[in-house]
Amino acid sequence: MDLDVLIEKFQAKDEKAFEKLYAMYSDSMHGVIFNIVRDHGIAEEVMQDVFIKIWHKADSYSKEKGRFFTWVLNISRNAAIDKIRSKAFKNSKQNLSSDYFVDIIEANDNLDNKTDAIGVKNFVSKLKQKCKDIIELLYFKGYTQSEASEALDMPIGTVKTRNRNCIQELRNMVLN
Amino acid sequence: MDINAYIASGVLELYVAGALSEKENAEVYALIQKHPEILQEVLEIEAAVVKLTSSTSQRNNLHILENVKKELGFDGNDTKVVSLVKPKYNWITYTGWAASIVLAFGLLWTVNQNKQLQTDIQVAETQQSLLETQIENSKNSLAEANTLITVLRDDNIARIPLAGQGNFANTYAKVYWDKNEKRIFLDAQGLPDPPEGKVYQVWSLKLSPLTPTSLGTIDNFISDNNKIFEIENSNESEAFGITLEPAGGSETPTMEFLYTLGVVAS
Structure with missing residues (x-):
């Protein structure tokens, strides 16, 4: 089914459309959330909150403002970041591991059962440090281009082209 | 614009990441609408990112969906909130009808009032013209009376x-x-009303020899209120007489019905 139609149905409170969108994006969101909170129980909790919120706030999405995926990604990242900033979280987790998403992927045995897993594992194993940094900040942490430019100490133009090259490599590995 | 250069700039990767400003997002969306190759590029970037991020998920997440569905109260048969059957007639319908009926009665009442008022106006106009006639009559009477006084x-x-x-x-x-005029x-106040078919006739008389000249009949004797009649008389009258004659008057006075007679003082 066309994604636009699916999203319209979802916005009209169609439960089946919601379940389809969940199937499309839940692993991705769980990955992003887990990468931030680094705790399976808390990641599940945040996931649940995120998708309930998405259902209730369906009206606030409009395709003129961006991709539906990006909208869900933003909600997930913000919910996960809010969680690790909360007092309860800070009390239970004194030190967050400083691992990148890359480390999680490399340690992920579950991936062996997934079709694209080999491609992704291949990809991250060859990934240059600059790519790791930039992907981590832009996709997993939700940095804006200027925030990323500042954090990585490189001009915005360089952030854009470098990121493009990194994603191009990823595409070559997982989509072909 | 150079589409390939635009794609190569890396802006679309940032678009998918959500790293652009609201204004920049709107610009990209506008270009996607115009250029299908930009949409294709966005779809591929998105697919790659979805796969990458999914790889950091170490679990099967279907059980979370079950929890979410339970929380949202999904019943599984997809009837949704929209299918709630609305009552056929709601309060708006009833209020609407009530208002219409009130309005209809209001209109009828107004029309009725209007008719009544128009009738009233006609009555008033008739009364006014009657009064005007009376005033006119009174004016005439007054003029006659004034002439009489003179x-x-x-x-x-x-x-x-x-x-x-x-x-x-x-x-x-x-x-x-x-005589001048x-x-x-x-002044015929002292005469009774003439019987039907008869009229009073006024005569100017010469005495020697006795020659009567008719001054005319008084046809409006009964209807005249003050019984004073103005009659032309250019004769050298020596006496005046009044007789009762058949309607239309006679050539000569009928002496049996000579009512009154008076001689002019010389």
Whole structure:
């Protein structure tokens, strides 16, 4: 089914459309959330909150403002970041591991059962440090281009082209 | 614009990441609408990112969906909130009908009032024209009365009392003769109403020899209120008489019905 139609149905409170969108994006969101909170129980909790919120706030999405995926990604990242900033979280987790998403992927045995897993594992194993940094900040942490430019100490133009090259490599590995 | 250069700039990767400003997002969306190759590029970037991020998920997440569905109260048969059957007639319908009925009665009442008012106006207009007629009549009477006063006060006017004759001894009349204006005013207050088919006829008389000249009949005797009649008289009258004649008058006076007679003082 066309994604636009699916999203319209979802916005009209169609439960089946919601379940389809969940199937499309839940692993991705769980990955992003887990990468931030680094705790399976808390990641599940945040996931649940995120998708309930998405259902209730369906009206606030409009395709003129961006991709539906990006909208869900933003909600997930913000919910996960809010969680690790909360007092309860800070009390239970004194030190967050400083691992990148890359480390999680490399340690992920579950991936062996997934079709694209080999491609992704291949990809991250060859990934240059600059790519790791930039992907981590832009996709997993939700940095804006200027925030990323500042954090990585490189001009915005360089952030854009470098990121493009990194994603191009990823595409070559997982989509072909 | 150079589409390939735009794609190569890396802006679309940031678009998918959500790293652009709201304004920049709107610009990208506008270009996607125009250029399908940009949409294709966005879809591929998105697919790659979805796969990458999914790889950091170490679990199967279907059980979370079950929890979410339970929380949201999904019943599984997809009837949704929208399918709630609305009552066929809601309060708006009832209020609407009530308002219409009130309005209809209001209109009827207004139309009725309007008719009533128009009738009232007609009645008033009729009354007004009646009053105007009365005023006109009164004015005429006043004018007549004023003329009469003038006549009575005028020294040049001769007063001739007409005395009842024979069977009609109890009747009387008076003639005021304005010789200058060649007219008389006959005060016939002392005469009874003439019987039907008969009229009074006024005569100017010469005495030697006795020559009557008709001054005319009084056709409006009964309808006249003050019984004073103005009659032209250019004769050298020596006496005046009044007889009762058949309607239309006679050539010569019918002496049996001579009511009153009076001689002009010389």
